[in-house]
Structure formats: C-alpha cells, structure tokens
Amino acid sequence: MIxxxxxxxxxxxxxxxxxxxLPAKKEVVSTMDIEVIADAIRKLRVRGxxxxxxxxxxxxxxxxxxxxxDEISFPKFLDEKCSFLSATRPTAVNLFWAINRSKKAISxxxxxxxxxxxxxxxxxxxxxxxxxxxxxxxxMCRKIGDYGAQFLxxxxxxxxxxxxxxxATGGFGTALGLFRSAFESGKKFHVYIDETRPLLQGSRLTAxxxxxxxxxxxxxxxxxxxxxxxxxxxxxxxxxxxxITNLGFVANKIGTYGVAVMAQYHxxxxxxxxxxxxxxxxxxxxxxxxxxxxxxxxxxxxxPTMIAPKEAKVYNPAFDVTPPELVTAxxxxxxxxxxxxxxxxxxxxxxxx
Amino acid sequence: MIxxxxxxxxxxxxxxxxxxxLPAKKEVVSTMDIEVIADAIRKLRVRGxxxxxxxxxxxxxxxxxxxxxDEISFPKFLDEKCSFLSATRPTAVNLFWAINRSKKAISxxxxxxxxxxxxxxxxxxxxxxxxxxxxxxxxMCRKIGDYGAQFLxxxxxxxxxxxxxxxATGGFGTALGLFRSAFESGKKFHVYIDETRPLLQGSRLTAxxxxxxxxxxxxxxxxxxxxxxxxxxxxxxxxxxxxITNLGFVANKIGTYGVAVMAQYHxxxxxxxxxxxxxxxxxxxxxxxxxxxxxxxxxxxxxPTMIAPKEAKVYNPAFDVTPPELVTAxxxxxxxxxxxxxxxxxxxxxxxx
Numbered sequence: 094m095i096x097x098x099x100x101x102x103x104x105x106x107x108x109x110x111x112x113x114x115l116p117a118k119k120e121v122v123s124t125m126d127i128e129v130i131a132d133a134i135r136k137l138r139v140r141g142x143x144x145x146x147x148x149x150x151x152x153x154x155x156x157x158x159x160x161x162x163d164e165i166s167f168p169k170f171l172d173e174k175c176s177f178l179s180a181t182r183p184t185a186v187n188l189f190w191a192i193n194r195s196k197k198a199i200s201x202x203x204x205x206x207x208x209x210x211x212x213x214x215x216x217x218x219x220x221x222x223x224x225x226x227x228x229x230x231x232x233m234c235r236k237i238g239d240y241g242a243q244f245l246x247x248x249x250x251x252x253x254x255x256x257x258x259x260x261a262t263g264g265f266g267t268a269l270g271l272f273r274s275a276f277e278s279g280k281k282f283h284v285y286i287d288e289t290r291p292l293l294q295g296s297r298l299t300a301x302x303x304x305x306x307x308x309x310x311x312x313x314x315x316x317x318x319x320x321x322x323x324x325x326x327x328x329x330x331x332x333x334x335x336x337i338t339n340l341g342f343v344a345n346k347i348g349t350y351g352v353a354v355m356a357q358y359h360x361x362x363x364x365x366x367x368x369x370x371x372x373x374x375x376x377x378x379x380x381x382x383x384x385x386x387x388x389x390x391x392x393x394x395x396x397p398t399m400i401a402p403k404e405a406k407v408y409n410p411a412f413d414v415t416p417p418e419l420v421t422a423x424x425x426x427x428x429x430x431x432x433x434x435x436x437x438x439x440x441x442x443x444x445x446x
Numbered sequence: 447m448i449x450x451x452x453x454x455x456x457x458x459x460x461x462x463x464x465x466x467x468l469p470a471k472k473e474v475v476s477t478m479d480i481e482v483i484a485d486a487i488r489k490l491r492v493r494g495x496x497x498x499x500x501x502x503x504x505x506x507x508x509x510x511x512x513x514x515x516d517e518i519s520f521p522k523f524l525d526e527k528c529s530f531l532s533a534t535r536p537t538a539v540n541l542f543w544a545i546n547r548s549k550k551a552i553s554x555x556x557x558x559x560x561x562x563x564x565x566x567x568x569x570x571x572x573x574x575x576x577x578x579x580x581x582x583x584x585x586m587c588r589k590i591g592d593y594g595a596q597f598l599x600x601x602x603x604x605x606x607x608x609x610x611x612x613x614a615t616g617g618f619g620t621a622l623g624l625f626r627s628a629f630e631s632g633k634k635f636h637v638y639i640d641e642t643r644p645l646l647q648g649s650r651l652t653a654x655x656x657x658x659x660x661x662x663x664x665x666x667x668x669x670x671x672x673x674x675x676x677x678x679x680x681x682x683x684x685x686x687x688x689x690i691t692n693l694g695f696v697a698n699k700i701g702t703y704g705v706a707v708m709a710q711y712h713x714x715x716x717x718x719x720x721x722x723x724x725x726x727x728x729x730x731x732x733x734x735x736x737x738x739x740x741x742x743x744x745x746x747x748x749x750p751t752m753i754a755p756k757e758a759k760v761y762n763p764a765f766d767v768t769p770p771e772l773v774t775a776x777x778x779x780x781x782x783x784x785x786x787x788x789x790x791x792x793x794x795x796x797x798x799x
Contacts (some may be wrong), residue, residue, distance in 0.1 A: 108513030116755035155647045285761075288745065288754070290643060292666035296746070296754040304757055311759045314643035314745055316668040316701025320766035323703065348669025350676065351708060392641065392667055393649070401641070402469040402657055403651040406664045408638075413673040 094261040094273075095305055097149050098139060100224065105158075107151045111138045112260055116301040127156040134181040134188070141261025143230050143368075144189030149178045150223035153195050156382050157212075157219045164211045169217070171199060175192055175406060187370075191226055197445060199223040230263035233426040238270030241331065241424040245275045249328035252281040254296040255346035259335025268331045268367040269302060273422065276308050284310040285327065287318060289346060289407065291391040296395055304406030315348050322359040329423075330356045334367040340380035341434030347410055353419035362421040369442045371426050379414035387411050448612035448658060450497050452506060452514045453577060453584050458511075460504045464491045465613055469654040480509040480527060487534040487541075488644065494614020495688045495724060499544030501676040502531045503576035506548050507708060510565070510572045517564045524568070537697065537765055538739045539689045539726045543580055551575040583616035586779040591623030593682065594719050594777040598628045602681040603636040605671055608699035609651035610686025610719060621684045622655060624777065629661050637663040638680065640671060642701060644744040644762060668701050675712040683709045684777075687720040693768030694787030695732035699764055708771035715774040722778050722795045732767035740764050 098109040106123045111357035113136065114120050122138070122157060124130060130152035133139045139148045160167065175196050182188055199215050199222065206214035244253060270282055271288045284303055289295035296312050303310040313321070321327050324404070330352055336344040342366050356363040376382060389407035393400060401407070423430040423438075430437050453461040455472070459476045466489065467473050475491070477483060483505035486492045492501045509527045509711045513520065528549050535541055550573065559567035612619035618626060625637060632685050637656055642648035647666050656663040666674070674680050683705055685768060689697040696702070696718050709716040729735060742760035746753060776783040776791075 116758075117752050125485055255609060261661040286644070287669075290641070291668060293753050296758070301755045302756040304755055308758075312745060312754055312759050313761050314668070314700070315765075316640075316643060317761065319704030319707055320700065320763060321761075323766075347673070348668070349673030351669055351704065354556060354672055354708055354711050359709065379762060392665060395753065398483060398749030399470055400646050400748065401665055402654050404657055405469075405649070405653040407672065408664050408666050408674075410673060413670075413676075 094264055095302055097144050097262065097264050099149065099227070100151060100220065104373050107155055109133060109139050109148060110260065112140055112298065113138050124443050125155045125158060127145060127152045127177070132153060133176055136338060139413045143261065143262040145182060146187035147223070147230060147263050149181070149188055150191045150195045150226050152178055153192065154216070154223050157216045159397040160212060160216070161254035164208065166214055167215065168200070169201065171196065194226065195219060195222045227263045231265050234262050234265035234267055234270040235274070235426055237267050237366050237368065238274030241271035241364065241406060242278060242280070242431050244329060244362065244364060245280060245282055246272065247281050250285060250326055252287065252321070252327045252330045252352065253299060254287040254295065254331070254349055254352050255289045256294040256302070258299055258334070260298050260302060260420050261333070266302070266328050267368065268333045268414070269299065271331050271366055272303070273306065274309055277312060282310060285318070285321060286310055286312045286368070287352070288347065289314045290315055290347060294346070295371065308445045318352060319355045322355055322361060327361055328358070329362050329364065331364040331366055333364050335373050335412060336382055337365070337372045337423065338376040338378065338381065339372070339374045339438055341420060341423065341432070341438060342382065342417045344379070344382045344412045345415065347413050348444060350354035350413040350415045352366060355413045355434040358421050361415045364422055364424055365420055366424045369427055372438065372442055374414070374439070374443065379416060382414055384413070385411040399414045447617050448655060449617055450613050450615065451492060451500050451504065452580065453573065460508060462486060462492050463499060463613065465493060465651060466491050466585045467738040468650050478508045478511060478792060480505045480530070483508060484531055484534050490606060493647070494609065495538045495540040495614065495617040495686070496721065498538055499540035499723070499753050499755070500576065500580045500583060500616055502541055503548045505531055505547065506552070507569070507572035507576050507657065510552070510569045513565060515567075516610055518562065520556060520565055520568065521553070524549065532601050535738065536736055537688055539702070542725050547579065548572060548575045551759045579771065583721070584618050586622055587615050587618035587623040587762060588627070588723065589779040590620050590777055591618065591627030593782050594624035594629040594701065594717065595631060597634070597682060597715065597717060598633060598635055598729070600634050602639060603676070603679055604682045604684060605638045605640065605642040605680045605705065606642045606652060606683070607702055607705050608642045609647040609655070611652055611654060611655045613651050613688060619655070620686045620721065622652065624684050624719055625661055626659065629659065637661060638665055638671070638674060639665050640668045640701065640705070641665060642699060643668055671705060672708045675708055675714060680712070680714055682715050682717065684717040684719055687718050687724050688765060689729070689735055690718070690720060690725045690776065691729040691731065691734065692725070692727045692786070692791055693730050694776065694791060695735065696768040696773060697732070697735045697737070697765045698768065700766050702767045706768045710772050717775055717777055718773055719777045722780055724794055727792075732769060735767055738764040747782065
C-alpha cells in the first residue's frame with residue numbers, strides 16, 4: 094500500500110510523499126516541523142481533500158510535540174497553530190474539518206488532565222486524533238473499494254480518469270480503492286488510465302500508483318478512450334467525485350462527462366466512487382455547482398515548453414458535471430446507490446450527512 | 447496565405463515549414479535531399495495527408511535531380527526511391543497516391559524520351575508533376591472550403607480537432623478551408639480548437655494558423671469539448687480525414703471518433719472535409735484500415751518534461767475510425783456527399799479515383 098502520509102512511532106517523525114516530484118522521483122519527506130507541513134499543503138506537495146486534512150492534523154501534533162512553553166500559554170498557542178494551518182488552502186473544506194476535529198479533542202484532553210500533565214495529555218491526544226483521522230479515511234476507502242470490487246470481473250479492462258487514489262487520500266483511494274480491493278482478492282484485470290489534461294493527474298499520479306501496487310495498467314491520452322471502447326476493450330469505468338447533488342449530478346475533474354457520454358454510447362457501465370462527505374444535499378441540479386475556471390498557462394505550457402501561441406485564447410474549466418442518467422451506480426462507504434437517485438441518495442445517506 | 451511546402455525556382459530548392467517547431471518559432475527548411483524530406487515526413491515536420499503527398503512528390507524530384515547514374519539503372523532507382531518514400535507513414539493514402547501519380551508520369555516521360563535525354567525528361571516531369579499536385583491541392587481546398595462554408599451561419603461557434611489546415615495541405619486547408627472561405631465571405635463566427643493530444647496539432651498548429659488569419663478562436667483540452675457541447679456552445683464540428691472507405695468509414699487523427707460520438711449525443715452536425723484523393727474505394731469497413739501505433743515518448747514526454755513514470759506502459763494509436771452513421775456529410779472538392787454513403791460515395795466520386 095502507498096503511504097501518502099504517516100507517523101513513524103520509532104523515529105518519532107511524520108513522513109509524506111512529495112507529490113510535486115512525481116513521477117520523476119518518489120521522495121518521502123521526514124519532518125516534525127509544522128512549517129514544513131503547512132508549506133507542503135500550500136505548494137501541493139500533499140494534495141487531495143482527505144490527504145490535506147490528515148496532513149494538517151499531523152502538523153498540529155508536530156507543533157505540540159515541540160512545545161516548550163507553560164500550561165497557561167498553551168491554549169493561545171493551540172489557537173495560533175490551528176489558524177496558521179487553516180490559512181494554507183483557504184477553500185478546502187476537509188482541511189477545516191480535520192483541524193477542528195483535532196483541536197476539539199486536544200482542548201478537551203488538556204482541560205481534563207491534572208495540572209502538570211496537561212501538555213503531555215494534549216500531545217498524546219493530538220497524535221491519537223491524527224492517527225484516527227488517517228485510519229478512518231483508509232477504512233472508508235476500503236469499504237468503497239470492497240463495495241465496488243464486486244462489479245469488476247476476472248479478465249476485464251477498466252478505465253479511470255484523473256487520480257482518485259491513495260495519493261489523494263490516506264492511502265487507499267476511492268476509484269483506485271476499487272482496483273486495490275479487486276487486486277487484493279486475486280482478480281486479474283487491466284486498467285487504462287486517462288492522462289487527464291491539463292494537469293495530468295492520470296499520467297503523473299495514477300500511473301505511478303498502479304505501478305507501485307503492481308496492478309497492470311496502460312496510460313492513454315484522454316481522446317484515445319473512445320476508440321478503445323469501440324474496440325470492446327473497456328468493460329467498466331470508475332471515477333471519483335468532488336461533489337454530488339441530491340439528484341445524483343456528479344461534479345468531477347474536467348473530462349469526466351465526456352467519458353460518461355462515451356461509456357453510455359458503448360453500453361459500458363460507468364461508476365462513481367466517493368465517500369458520503371462528497372454529497373452536498375443542499376444542491377439539486379448540476380447547474381447549481383459552480384465550476385472553477387483556472388489560468389491559461391495550465392493548458393498553454395507544460396514544464397518549460399510553450400505548446401500554444403502566446404496570443405491564443407484559452408478556456409480552462411477545472412470540472413464538469415455528469416448528469417445522473419449517465420451514472421450506473423455511485424459506490425460509497427455506506428454501500429452502492431443505484432437509480433433512481435432522486436429517491437435512493439436520500440434513502441441511503443440522507444440522514445447521515 | 448501560409449505556404450506549407452513549395453519549390454523555389456530561382457534557388458532550385460524545396461522549402462517547407464518545420465511544424466515541430468511551431469508555435470514557438472516558424473522555421474522554413476531548405477533542402478534538395480530526399481533523406482531530409484523522408485525524415486521530415488517520418489518525424490511530422492511535414493504532416494497532414496495532402497501535405498505529405500506533396501512533400502513526397504517533391505522529395506522524389508529531389509532524388510531524381512541528384513541522380514548521377516545511367517539510363518539503364520534509372521527504373522530500379524525510381525522504384526527504390528518510391529518504396530523508400532512510401533515507407534515513411536503507413537496510414538496515409540495520399541502519400542501512396544501522390545507517389546504513384548508522380549511515378550507514373552515520370553516513368554512515362556522516361557520511356558517516351560529519346561536515349562540520352564531520358565533522365566533529363568524524368569527530372570523535368572518530376573518537378574512538373576509535384577508542382578501540379580501542389581497547385582491542384584490548393585485549388586481543391588478552395589472548393590472544399592466554398593462547398594462547406596454554406597453550413598456555417600453567422601454567430602455560430604464550431605469545433606475542430608487536430609490540424610486540417612493550411613499546414614496540413616498545400617496552403618488552404620480542408621476543415622480550416624471551410625473557416626477560411628466563411629471568413630473571406632464576411633461571416634462572423636468563433637472556432638473552438640481541440641489541442642489534440644499527444645502531438646498537440648490543435649494548440650501548436652491550428653491555434654497558430656487561425657491567429658495568423660485573424661479568425662477568432664479559443665483553445666481547449668480535448669476533454670473539455672463535451673462540456674461545451676452540453677452547454678449549447680458548439681453548433682457544428684468539422685474535421686479532416688486521412689482515409690475514407692467506400693461505405694464512409696473515416697480514419698482521422700486520434701480523438702476524432704470521440705468527438706463524433708459526443709456530437710451525435712448532443713445533436714450537433716459533424717462534417718468531414720476531405721479531397722477525393724482521401725477516399726480508398728478498395729476498402730469497405732473501418733476495420734480494414736491499418737492504424738499506425740506510435741512510440742510511447744509522444745505521450746510520456748512533452749519537451750524535456752517527463753509527465754509519466756519511466757516504466758508506465760503506453761498505448762499510442764495515431765488514428766481512430768469514425769463510422770458513417772456519425773457523419774452528417776462529407777465535404778469534398780467534387781461537392782457535398784450525404785448519406786446513404788454506400789450509394790452516394792460511388793455516385794459522386796466512384797469514377798474519378
């Protein structure tokens with residue numbers, strides 16, 4: 094298993110994979126410095142909503158572990174460090190969720206401990222909570238993987254888009270969790286990976302992850318998937334999700350919608366794998382999801398190479414929305430949701446989010 | 447007008463735009479070496495079915511112009527050079543068509559000339575024939591553009607894939623010829639350009655061409671087209687073709703088929719613009735078209751940047767095949783062919799190729 098971020102109990106250090114260096118090299122950073130962790134979140138060395146939440150919790154632990162002040166100053170110190178971590182990626186919901194969860198547990202342990210043992214207790218709890226957030230994330234992904242793996246049969250080839258993998262989570266992945274579960278249970282299959290322009294999460298991250306796991310895979314450009322489908326070489330598609338509405342509209346990495354259209358045309362099942370925290374039940378139609386537009390350089394440059402004229406106008410949406418009629422099933426940590434989504438999403442997770 | 451490839455009569459040299467250097471710089475290569483031209487075709491310095499046919503004809507002339515052997519050895523020499531040029535790109539029917547046309551004219555001139563003047567006559571004919579193929583190509587593209595422009599209305603946005611432009615032809619383009627004709631006649635419209643991975647002919651070449659012409663355009667990644675279609679922002683699609691069978695199966699740049707599937711799903715007309723030399727009436731079904739597979743580095747590297755792990759397996763087909771049921775019409779230099787293609791292709795061009 095790929096360990097995206099973890100704490101080594103013998104060495105007393107936090108370790109994370111620097112994803113900006115992939116796929117050229119795998120470098121595991123070792124640190125007990127909150128500044129290093131905050132910077133890693135800021136610079137996308139650690140990326141993916143669940144992964145940055147986990148990183149922040151461990152970052153908070155590192156700060157407390159290094160605390161040399163007295164008990165009276167501690168609550169202010171804790172506040173400051175939480176604010177500092179929250180400012181790294183101001184729009185990431187998982188980040189605030191994880192920091193608040195850790196902070197609450199730490200504050201409570203600190204208050205309940207007897208004088209002289211308060212900081213020690215806070216430190217112990219900070220580690221326990223970070224470890225719990227990590228373990229729960231992996232457990233959640235394992236459930237998604239196990240629920241999803243039933244759809245994958247021996248001898249099949251599946252397609253995935255972007256990276257809904259270990260690197261985006263605590264270490265097992267959502268869409269890639271399905272492949273991990275199937276692989277662990279001994280199934281033989283092949284994965285085609287969409288490179289996923291413009292940021293190439295498929296070629297840089299998913300291809301690397303599947304090589305690390307030994308799961309047979311082949312990288313393709315996004316526009317090659319249709320031909321493979323026509324040739325009968327794709328038996329299923331699985332992708333992650335950034336947000337799902339109460340009717341089952343799925344916002345995910347740009348290109349997902351096109352894959353879903355092509356899958357339906359070729360009568361190939363199209364699955365979405367996501368934890369229930371991905372559902373935003375306040376939203377109904379896809380048009381309510383705001384689509385972030387990113388800068389032209391992501392499309393016009395790769396590394397130092399200019400691939401389009403300087404004057405060329407570029408359109409660069411980060412996500413698209415797949416309507417429910419193209420989604421065969423949504424695989425969650427609470428089970429598989431099938432159409433009609435207008436009823437079944439509320440039935441299965443309505444009371445839980 | 448952009449001059450893709452031409453012969454300069456004063457300098458006695460063949461010139462071509464090295465398209466692998468666009469859009470960073472426009473470099474015109476001067477040569478009289480068949481090896482340089484064959485290599486340019488192989489390495490896609492010259493690309494696009496009509497353009498490589500023209501290049502091959504000029505390449506054949508260059509070889510003959512440099513011939514120092516006797517008359518007896520000439521026919522074998524001609525055979526060898528034709529085979530050599532034919533081996534550069536396996537899928538492009540225009541290449542074989544142009545080589546055969548030149549060869550026939552050259553052989554005939556050689557046979558009919560009196561002893562002692564045979565090689566001279568062959569050389570003269572080789573140049574005349576190459577120039578004729580080039581001139582006819584430009585004339586042909588103008589006709590395609592004029593026939594096609596009727597489908598484009600004021601205020602529309604169209605999508606194109608790859609580069610079926612001036613750079614792919616003698617200088618006017620097939621798919622882009624449609625835009626040029628419409629633009630010349632004063633129509634106002636917008637072009638979305640698929641970047642066209644892996645070799646980025648859309649971002650490197652089409653974006654450059656349309657900027658040169660002043661035709662308003664926006665560059666997108668291939669996987670963004672579906673979302674634009676769903677948003678009602680695409681009113682028509684036009685692409686070129688590398689080979690068309692007698693039933694109307696269209697081989698074109700990888701990704702074309704996916705665009706055609708998405709166009710049909712969104713009820714958007716999908717046009718193929720191609721000269722009649724693109725038709726290969728010996729072929730019936732799409733499966734009879736040989737699809738060239740190219741090397742992994744085209745997908746795994748961009749400039750000096752490694753975008754996939756070294757060990758990642760890559761599938762890199764250069765073309766895909768779009769079936770006739772997805773094609774609204776084929777716009778040729780002999781007029782517009784509509785379904786049923788099984789009848790109408792033979793009716794319009796059957797006797798002419």
